[in-house]
Amino acid sequence: MRYCFCAILLLIAGCRYSANNPDPNDTVLYSAHSAKVRGLDPGDVGDTTSAIVASQMIECLYQYHYLKRPYQVVPCLAESMPAMSGDGLVYTIKIKKGVRFYDDACFKDGKGRELKAGDFVFAWKRIADIKYLSKNWWIFDNKIIGLDEFRQYSKTCKTAADVDYNTPVEGLQTPDDWTLIIKLKGRPWPQIVDLLAHLPTAPMAKEAVDYYGKDIINHPVGTGPYKLKRWHKGSYIEMVKNPTFRDEFYPSEGEPNDIKNGLLADAGKKLPLTNRLVSVLIQENPPLWFLFLQGKIDVSGIPKDNFSEAIDLRQQLTPEMKARNIKLFTFRDPSTYWFGFNMEDEVLGKNLPLRMALSCAVDRDKYIELFTNNRGEPAYGFIPPLMSSYNPDIKNIAQTSYNVQKARKLVKEAEQIYGSKLPTLTLAMPGTDIVFRQEGDFLKRCFKDAGLDVEMDYMDWPTFQNKIKTKSAQMFTLGWIGDIPDVENFLQLFYSKNISPGSNNFNYSNPEFDKIYEKASIMPDSPEREALYRKAEEIVVKDCPAVFLVHGVAFILTHDWAYNVKPHAFAYGTAKYRRVDEAKKAAYSELLRTLK
Amino acid sequence: MNKTKEKNVPMIKGRSYWADSLRQLRKHKLAMYSLSIIVVYILVVMFIYLASWTKTDVSFLDWNQTVGKGYEKPNKQNVLGTDFLGRSVLRKTIYGARVSLTVAFWASIISMLIGVPLGAAAGYFRGFIDDIVVWIYTTLSSIPYILLILAFALVLRDKTLNLNWLGLDAISLSGISTVYLAIGLTSWVDICRLIRAETMKHKQREYILAALSYGCSNSRIIFRHLLPNVFHLIIISFSLRFVGFIQAEVILSFLGLGEKNSPSWGSMIDAARLDLPKGYWWEMTAATAAIFLISLALNIFGDALRDSLDPKLKVQ
Numbered sequence: 023m024r025y026c027f028c029a030i031l032l033l034i035a036g037c038r039y040s041a042n043n044p045d046p047n048d049t050v051l052y053s054a055h056s057a058k059v060r061g062l063d064p065g066d067v068g069d070t071t072s073a074i075v076a077s078q079m080i081e082c083l084y085q086y087h088y089l090k091r092p093y094q095v096v097p098c099l100a101e102s103m104p105a106m107s108g109d110g111l112v113y114t115i116k117i118k119k120g121v122r123f124y125d126d127a128c129f130k131d132g133k134g135r136e137l138k139a140g141d142f143v144f145a146w147k148r149i150a151d152i153k154y155l156s157k158n159w160w161i162f163d164n165k166i167i168g169l170d171e172f173r174q175y176s177k178t179c180k181t182a183a184d185v186d187y188n189t190p191v192e193g194l195q196t197p198d199d200w201t202l203i204i205k206l207k208g209r210p211w212p213q214i215v216d217l218l219a220h221l222p223t224a225p226m227a228k229e230a231v232d233y234y235g236k237d238i239i240n241h242p243v244g245t246g247p248y249k250l251k252r253w254h255k256g257s258y259i260e261m262v263k264n265p266t267f268r269d270e271f272y273p274s275e276g277e278p279n280d281i282k283n284g285l286l287a288d289a290g291k292k293l294p295l296t297n298r299l300v301s302v303l304i305q306e307n308p309p310l311w312f313l314f315l316q317g318k319i320d321v322s323g324i325p326k327d328n329f330s331e332a333i334d335l336r337q338q339l340t341p342e343m344k345a346r347n348i349k350l351f352t353f354r355d356p357s358t359y360w361f362g363f364n365m366e367d368e369v370l371g372k373n374l375p376l377r378m379a380l381s382c383a384v385d386r387d388k389y390i391e392l393f394t395n396n397r398g399e400p401a402y403g404f405i406p407p408l409m410s411s412y413n414p415d416i417k418n419i420a421q422t423s424y425n426v427q428k429a430r431k432l433v434k435e436a437e438q439i440y441g442s443k444l445p446t447l448t449l450a451m452p453g454t455d456i457v458f459r460q461e462g463d464f465l466k467r468c469f470k471d472a473g474l475d476v477e478m479d480y481m482d483w484p485t486f487q488n489k490i491k492t493k494s495a496q497m498f499t500l501g502w503i504g505d506i507p508d509v510e511n512f513l514q515l516f517y518s519k520n521i522s523p524g525s526n527n528f529n530y531s532n533p534e535f536d537k538i539y540e541k542a543s544i545m546p547d548s549p550e551r552e553a554l555y556r557k558a559e560e561i562v563v564k565d566c567p568a569v570f571l572v573h574g575v576a577f578i579l580t581h582d583w584a585y586n587v588k589p590h591a592f593a594y595g596t597a598k599y600r601r602v603d604e605a606k607k608a609a610y611s612e613l614l615r616t617l618k
Numbered sequence: 619m620n621k622t623k624e625k626n627v628p629m630i631k632g633r634s635y636w637a638d639s640l641r642q643l644r645k646h647k648l649a650m651y652s653l654s655i656i657v658v659y660i661l662v663v664m665f666i667y668l669a670s671w672t673k674t675d676v677s678f679l680d681w682n683q684t685v686g687k688g689y690e691k692p693n694k695q696n697v698l699g700t701d702f703l704g705r706s707v708l709r710k711t712i713y714g715a716r717v718s719l720t721v722a723f724w725a726s727i728i729s730m731l732i733g734v735p736l737g738a739a740a741g742y743f744r745g746f747i748d749d750i751v752v753w754i755y756t757t758l759s760s761i762p763y764i765l766l767i768l769a770f771a772l773v774l775r776d777k778t779l780n781l782n783w784l785g786l787d788a789i790s791l792s793g794i795s796t797v798y799l800a801i802g803l804t805s806w807v808d809i810c811r812l813i814r815a816e817t818m819k820h821k822q823r824e825y826i827l828a829a830l831s832y833g834c835s836n837s838r839i840i841f842r843h844l845l846p847n848v849f850h851l852i853i854i855s856f857s858l859r860f861v862g863f864i865q866a867e868v869i870l871s872f873l874g875l876g877e878k879n880s881p882s883w884g885s886m887i888d889a890a891r892l893d894l895p896k897g898y899w900w901e902m903t904a905a906t907a908a909i910f911l912i913s914l915a916l917n918i919f920g921d922a923l924r925d926s927l928d929p930k931l932k933v934q
Contacts, residue, residue, distance in 0.1 A: 308895070327895040392688075392702060456888040459878060463703060467682075480878050 049602045050298040051584065054310045054319045059259065059303060061239030062250070064224040065149050068157035070594075073221050075301055077595030078261055079124075080244030083115060083142070083202075084219035086593040089276030089285060092410055093507045093592055095219050099137065099245065101200075103215070110210030110546070115202045115218075117142075124249045124264045126241070128233035134266060137245055139196035141225035144187060146194060147172055148226060153182035158222035165214075167193030167205045187228070210544040216506035221594065247294040247598040261299040272586075272599060285588055294598035295586070315346070317610040320584040320602060324577050329395040332579065337396065345617055346610075347582040353589040354408035355574030358401050358512070359501030361449060361465075362568040366529045367496050369447065373439050377566040379432035380447075380497075381422035383472035384465065390572055393461055397577055401570035403563045404502070404512050408591060411509045411555040420563040420570075429472035446475040450495040452486040461499075491523040500527065503574075507592060509555050510543045516562050528567040535561045583607040639850075642926040649922030652915035659912050662712060663719045681709040681881055689898050699900035701889065710881040711904045717871070717882035718909075721798045722863035726856050728802025733809035734852060738840050740810070741817025751814070755807040763804070767866060770800035771875040794877045801866050809855050816848045850927040857920035861913045868909060883909050 057071040064080050067073050085098035097103060101116035123134035146166075149156040150173045162169055168191040179185045193205040204214070217223060230243035242250055245268070248261035274289035288295060302318075304310050307325035314322040324332050332348075334340050339350050363380075365371045386400035399407060402423070403416035417423060437444055449465065451458045462478035469476040476497075481489070489495040504511045514520055517539050518531035535558055542554035563570070580587045583606035586599050633641070643649060669676045677683075682705060690700040698707040740751035758766070774796045820826060821844075829839050870876045871884025878885075883905040890902035 327892060330896060454875065454878075456885065456892065459885065460702060460889060462878075467703065478878065 048298065049296045049604055050300055051296045051321075051597055051600055051602050052300045052302060052319045053321050053597070054302045054304065054313065056305055056307055056310055056325075058256075058305070059253075059301075062242040063239045064221050064242070064244075065145060065154070065158065065226060066156050066239070067221055074594045075259055075261075076242055076244075077221055077246075077593075078248045078299055078597050079242045079246040079250060079264075080221065080224045081246045081595065082219050082221065082224045083117070084215060085595070086219060086590060087273060088590065088593070088596060088599050089273050089280050089588060091277055093590075095215050098219070099225070100218075104218075110212070110544075111206045111208065113204040113206075113214060115204070117200045117202060118268065119200055121245050121268050122266050123227050123230075123243055123245055124266055126230065126243050126249075128227065128230045128241075128243060130229075134243075135227070135229075136199075137225060138199040139202040140199070141227055142202055142223075143191070143194045143196060144228050144231075145224060145226035147187050147189075147191065148231070149222065151176045151182075151185050151187075153179065153185055156222070161217055161220070161222060165206060165209075165211055166191070167207050169193060170207075210546075212544065212546045213506060213508045213510055216508050219592075220505055246595065248299055251298075256303055256305075258303055259301040261301075263294055263297050267294070270598075280588075283588075285586055288586060288599075288601060295601040296597065299597050314579065317581060317607065317614070320607075321578065321580045321587060321600075324395075324579060326395060329397075333395070333577065343579070346613065349580050349582060349587075351578040351580070351587060351589050353576055353578075353591065354399075354406065355576050356406050356408060356504035356507070356591045357501060357574040358404045358406055358570060359499075359572050359574070360401070360404070360568040360570045361497055361499045362528045363497055363566075364493060364495060364527075364529055365531070365567050366493055369440065369445060370496060373436050374566060375432040375439065376436035376444065377569075378422055379429045379436055379472055379474065380469065380476075381420075381566055381569040382425050382429040382432060383468045383474065384569055384571065385424045385468055386571055387424070389464065392464060393457075394572065394574075397575045398572040399575060401573045403559045403570055404515070404568075405509050405555070405559050406504065406512075406573045409504070409507065409509050411552040411559075413556045413559060416559065416563060419560055420566075422563070422566065422569070426471050429474075433473045444474065446477050447496055448477050448479050449497040449499065450486055450489055451478055451480045451499050452483050454480045454482065490527050493522050493529055498527065505592070508547075513539050513543065513555065513558055516558075516567070530562070530565065530567040532561060532565060581607070581610065583610070639926040643922055646922045646926070649919050652919040652922075655911060655915035656919060659715055659719060659915075663716050666713065666716045678709055679713060681705060681713045683709075685709075689893070689896075692900050698904045699898075701901055702893070707886075707901050707904050710886060710901075711883070711908050714881045714883045714886060714905065714908065715912075717794055717877045717880065718864045718867050718884075718912075721794060721801065721867040722860050724798035725801035725805065725863040725866070726860055728798065729806040729809060729859070730852060730856065732803070733806030734813050734845070736806070737810040737813030738817050738844060738848075741814040742821060742836065742840055742844065744818075748814075751810065755810050758804065759807045764869065766804045767800050767870065768873065768875065770804055771796055771870055774799055775875065797867055797870050797876050800870070800875075801863055805859070805863070805866075808859070809852070812851055812855065813848060816851060817844055820844055820847055854920065854924045854927055857916060857923050861916045861920070864909065864912060864916075 055071045055074070057069065059075050060069055060072050061067065062072060062076040062079070064076055067076055081098050083098060083100040084095045084103075087094040087096045095103075097118075099118055099121060101118050104113040104115045106113055117137065117139055119136075121137040123129065123137060125132055125134045129135055146162060146169065148154055149158050150162060150169050152173055153176055159173075164170060172189060172191050175189060176185045193207070195203040195205070197203065206214075224244065227243050230241065231238055234241045240253065247264055247267045247270070249264045250259070251262045252258075252260040270293045272288045272291045272293060272295070274286065276286055280286050302310070302313065304313075307327065310319065310322065311325050311328045313319045332340060332343050333350070337352075339348060343350075363370045363377055370377060390396055390398040390400065400417075402420040403413065405412045405416075413419070433444070447469075449462070451462055458480055459478075462480065466476055466478060479495075486495075486498070490498055490500075502512060502515060515525050516528065516530050516532075516535060517526060518533075518536050520526040521529045521531065538554050538558045538561070542551050542558065545551040545554070576589065578587070578589050583603040585601040585603065588599075590596055665676075666679055668674075669679055684704040685706045686696055686700045686704050688700065688702050688704045690696055690704070692699040696706050696708065698711065701707055701710065736751050736755075740748040817840075826839060826843060829843050834843075867876060867882065868884035868887065871882045872888045876882055876884050886901055886905035890898070890905065894902055
């Protein structure tokens, strides 16, 4: 028994990563994640943490330019930007020659083979395969000629093994190994380029799927700058430089301030700039924060509980952080949070003054202060401020700013429409823990001040989702984080053909909006499309199907030995650009001693 | 003559078992102090219920009122400080007693109502009935207690209890009722075991044999003869387990399965967990002090009660 105990201790000790780096030439970047890494199979990645980790090893046809803003898509595995036919229905993409999958046991002799256009076709058919149950079918749903038919065909197969991936799909053709032709189903799809920079569209080697089977979620096989070395579930993931990585260089252009901020010092250097990446996986925030303060994590977010320790009232670093040479980066998230109304609800759906009263009753500034540590901007529409189609005038258009007097007046109007005193409304919250309950207490109070009785219904996530899908939630708290810079991603949430169980949880329907959406969503990026997006948002905010609460602002802290840190709202595979100064890192423990 | 003789004989008034125990209990000063604390808690809870039934506006029970700024330190106006919305922590602590004591009370009643009859039946009838009861409680007790409560609480949450067959309205289970049902349904094992063993012992006693020979029915023997003789065990168990139930409620509330729309000590501790690293210690302190005081009082009083009621301890 004692030996058994010792063995367990040794195992645990073996699982711990060491932040002391004995080799000065070996550079290591330590990052931390507080959510689980669910799996590293790109076709089925559905959560941010898994996507961040997998993106260091797996690449897509396109990627975002690391430094340029507004966000710009540039070729990655593709040779150049896609060639589009005149009607916008056929895309021809040339793939870089000589790109190799990294060495893995799944390939012949363990040597990674060259990437071919067929690997993309295989990966996308796999997402279409109903037996594979990918979370990412929404990307290709009703877009490419023959792919939906392939999905139907996979439905008829008895088992997953029966699905024949050699079944041709008309819309996905590979005239040679380096050319990919995508034919669309009669409707242009301008978002395709952004989506081809999205991890689920990454190529997949058939050998890897055959070799690992279901275990593929633990064995990413990509073409990226890093390859997986070790993954101790729930402890850490270690990635090492991929020796066969193609020639990719640090960008030499960026924003005007980038030279001043030292972000172009490494211009033209071969990527990646760091030898190893270690992602520490700890679900509790306090230990993560202490590891960061001790210098054992190089880049970190700020846990809610430690916010006042790191950031002062002017939203600047506190003297304690400055003394540690810690740097702060803030950037706008492509996110909007709201509580939505079920427009099919008897009470809410037909009562615009009531919906507006609820919106006017919420003190957004106080909400942001209490629940986000001021890491947010008040929202009055759904398009986040970092998007080019954001309308700075949306607050005046919506007419739903915090105003208790106005809310009370609107409640009286609402009562007249309803015919009697308004009944108690119910707001569904997707969690039962104290954070949700405090939020509920706050909102309840806001509504009460306006003379509205609202009850909170706290529930777990599956119950919540079920309520929304079955249209049985009267009001619900939710949000959306944009996957791509195209605002169509947000607009589709209000399109009448997407109502529940689709993504339009509001069950909102407005023919005028639908018309604009249908027109704008197939237009290429242009000032004209932007104007249409704004018009569509205007229609929505005037109908008030939701109380738009807050747009997220993210805060990132780094130690001074981590270079080339520039937060990016959409790109995940950015560790290859980062550089670590090990000498500076080694001096940090000395600095900590003097600070004590 | 005879009459004078009778007068001279000193009259010794006999004391019943209960009177004797009560007298002994009264001598125990610490137990009496504890009892007064328990009584104060109970009175507070009764007052809260009374105020809500009669819809009386009592300012110190209005826990949802803003009395100051958010996170005010304890001061003259707000003795125990304020929470994130500027509500009085003192009022929340007082109001929190309602949830804790109600849950503990009903959980105790439910567990007694299940455990006592099952234990008595198993001990009295033995055989097949005993086998079934023992099998049920052995199975239940082999599952870790907290997990079992959590499972019950999750299953019972937001369900409706159909009591139409009793001529009553359906009860919808939410918050507090889920908690005491979950605790009550999972914690009857100990009392059941105790009563079963005690019944087996008493069944061999002469008074039961006498009742049997008189031709009393089984139910009469159990309810009129056996149970009154093991009732002291029920009272002791009630008082000692009450503390455990208060703590179980705190754990469930802490895990987000308890009362949602009004304060309880568990949810206060849960909220304070996030505030403590920021240096806001008062909400945590107030809730834990309230739990500590009632737990201590119940423990001391429960021990004293056992000392005075248990005949075996009396002999020693």
